Amino acid sequence: MSYLTDSPLTIEPLLDEVRSPERGGIASFLGVVRSELGGRAVLRLEYSAYREMAEAECARVVAEAEARWPVKVGLRHRLGTLEVGETAVIVIAAGGHRDEAFLACRQVIEALKRRVPIWKREHYADGGLDWVDPGALAPEQG
Template sequence: MSTSEVVAATVSDSALDTETAYTGVWTPEAGAVVTFSGIVRNHDGGKDVRSLGYSAHPTATAVISDVAARIAAKYDGVRIWAAHRTGPLEIGDAALVAAVASAHRGTAFAACSELVDTVKAEVPIWKEQVFADGTVEWVGVSNAPA
């Protein structure tokens, strides 16, 4: 029987921060808390990014919840917090924040890494990047539900 817990798994247009994620998962039993922040940067593929925004399919919250639950079931004794941002973001804003607490650092690192990779691969969220040269690129459209 797993003693893991998903504290939060959501898609939101509100600002995200690692302190909220850390506070959400930490307990006195945790010997490790691993956090991750995917931050909007000012370049991609050798081009300057002027602006970007994220759009989500209506199922995105259910999918991120399912991903978090699967990771929690795989790693015993973890507490998980994950959120992905939608809407317009500025350079330096957090687009994806995750935190995993565990009694041991190896478990926390492994679970957090797998959580982030799986969220990026499976949650139907798309990024529209507008470059300084005026071109636009959509990223993640292969995640579209059938």
Template sequence: MTEESVVVLTSITTDELNVTHHENLVADPRMGAVVSFGGVVRNHDSRAGVTRLEYEGHPQAAKTLTEIADDLALQFPGVRIAVSHRVGALEVGHIALAAAVASAHRAEAFGCCAQLVEEIKTRLPIWKNQFFDDGTQEWVGSL
């Protein structure tokens, strides 16, 4: 019997994110695999050093994130999903995206988590403004 998928958490927040918290949310004795992802603000981009980022979300971002997680839950039966995206000002080293997926088996957990991150990158209406060490800045698409 295949378990039903559960979306445990979807969140757009200004609060600091913790990947371990997301892993704990999806943990379950029936799950043999927990795969997580932390999208961390790095100190460089292809053109220059990055000093900080500012993320801005569309008013529908929370709804879209829930839709993305729900879509993946349908595609990967039996998974548990927790995902959050941070908005506002972030410093180098801060987590912008925290995601965790649990499944009975590793293939589904890896596949779902990877696809979750890709869907967020393409569908979530959140934009980032990168601030460079040369004093310039640049708006780019989501994550």
């Protein structure tokens, strides 16, 4: 099993990995390529990673959430070139009830953004090209 993929992401296969009869609360988060950053129109994003470490860090992030809450976590991040509207990341947390599912889902996406070595370069409609530094943006734009 790999947390990183070069193929388009869909939620159903990941959902099937975490579903079970006793898990009645499932929360999901999808990160999708947005059409603008800091007021500039975005055409597409290029994601790259330190693959070996990103896999290891994703495994640690998932294990920590599964140790903290009674949930099963599904996580996939896409790499390569993504057009506006395409899904870059999916997190699913399935638990007995909604509380642990929502909490674990939120924890995993926040930890991924803080710790997993993945980078993105934005191609703008005006022809510009920039590496994204979330630290240089308002938090909600990261």
